[in-house]
Amino acid sequence: MVCSCISGMGKYLPDYILTNDGLAEIVETSDDWIRERTGIRERRISHGEATWQMALKAARDCVADWQGNPQDIDFVIVTTLTPDYYTPNTASAIAAELGCDHAFGFDLSAACTGFVYALDVADSYIKAGKANHVLIVSVENMTRILDFTDRTTCVLFGDGAGAAILSACEDGNNRGVISSYLALDGGRRSVLTVPATVCHEKMPWEETVADTNGHHAVMMDGTEVFRFSIGAITEAVDKALERAGLTIDDIAWFIPHQANIRIIQHFAHRYHLDMEKIFTNIDKYGNTSSASIPICLKEMKEQGKIQKGQLGLIVGFGGGLSYGAAVIEF
Numbered sequence: 001m002v003c004s005c006i007s008g009m010g011k012y013l014p015d016y017i018l019t020n021d022g023l024a025e026i027v028e029t030s031d032d033w034i035r036e037r038t039g040i041r042e043r044r045i046s047h048g049e050a051t052w053q054m055a056l057k058a059a060r061d062c063v064a065d066w067q068g069n070p071q072d073i074d075f076v077i078v079t080t081l082t083p084d085y086y087t088p089n090t091a092s093a094i095a096a097e098l099g100c101d102h103a104f105g106f107d108l109s110a111a112c113t114g115f116v117y118a119l120d121v122a123d124s125y126i127k128a129g130k131a132n133h134v135l136i137v138s139v140e141n142m143t144r145i146l147d148f149t150d151r152t153t154c155v156l157f158g159d160g161a162g163a164a165i166l167s168a169c170e171d172g173n174n175r176g177v178i179s180s181y182l183a184l185d186g187g188r189r190s191v192l193t194v195p196a197t198v199c200h201e202k203m204p205w206e207e208t209v210a211d212t213n214g215h216h217a218v219m220m221d222g223t224e225v226f227r228f229s230i231g232a233i234t235e236a237v238d239k240a241l242e243r244a245g246l247t248i249d250d251i252a253w254f255i256p257h258q259a260n261i262r263i264i265q266h267f268a269h270r271y272h273l274d275m276e277k278i279f280t281n282i283d284k285y286g287n288t289s290s291a292s293i294p295i296c297l298k299e300m301k302e303q304g305k306i307q308k309g310q311l312g313l314i315v316g317f318g319g320g321l322s323y324g325a326a327v328i329e330f
């Protein structure tokens, strides 16, 4: 049977570091509050870099790790909630700049769950025999859509990109993506929004750029999203494990979306997990939305944490309200 295995991983983080103390000079907040309530110490800020440029750097890092030829990539998926253009999509820029001359591709919008959704799409294409090597790039320029006068949101997010290549493998040595579970609670979608340029409050000819620009920021009911996240994680983890025919004890590594260390600690408590089994880097990067999970995966590899044959569980949740999980053999 054909399996889809992670054959390459990549990441890119901008150099510019904004610490909590730095943020406290911009908005009324403190290092103590941010660390205690979120676990974040600092975040990266893209300094004039477009979303596609960050995505390309992560993609190049991923291809170098894979050691393959971009000409052999047949499908490019980019996940982002901060594209540079409505069209062309970000995938077209990545495919062209990387030299994926035979690839098709598109952008996928599932907010912070984007990487988990993309992994499932890539896995499905590979198992259906429609693709052999799929490049996923999850990239977010979050600080471009933050309201830096709103302390309840601007302290949470950072910029970055992560990438992975999924390849068809038939040798039976690696099961790759073993199971996945995706879900969407659209009824609660209004608690986390980023309005687009086209807003329909007025007739189109009455609307000016000045009218709409102020609305492009992340707006979030943090308490509601926190509550949703707790339930979403449990449902997604239980379903992904059930579909894999595994239990929580079979998993060596848990890689949750990095939204808030308290959400992650709650997850650890719920499943009686040692925090040592849960990879976190939220202290360094904040919430990088869909990029957070692939950035974690790459860092785990760089730090020599991943052993071949170990099982990992990724779980994402966010705008939509979307959520999902997947069990992977490394």
Ligand code: UT7
Binding pocket: 028, 029, 030, 033, 034, 037, 038, 112, 151, 152, 155, 221, 222, 223, 225, 226, 229, 258, 259, 260, 263, 287, 289, 317, 318, 319
């Ligand atoms: O990736 C997408 C998914 N997103 C998430 O999962 C985010 C989920 N939500 C959260 O992580 C948390 O709800 C937050 C971190 C957003 C907020 O933490 P909280 O513990 O729920 O704080 P709160 O909103 O209940 O606010 C507590 C207090 C308030 O003051 P009062 O009313 O008690 O006087 C806030 O005004 O903290 C105040 N506050 C701040 N103080 C200093 C809110 N933000 C800040 C701030 N600095 N940045």
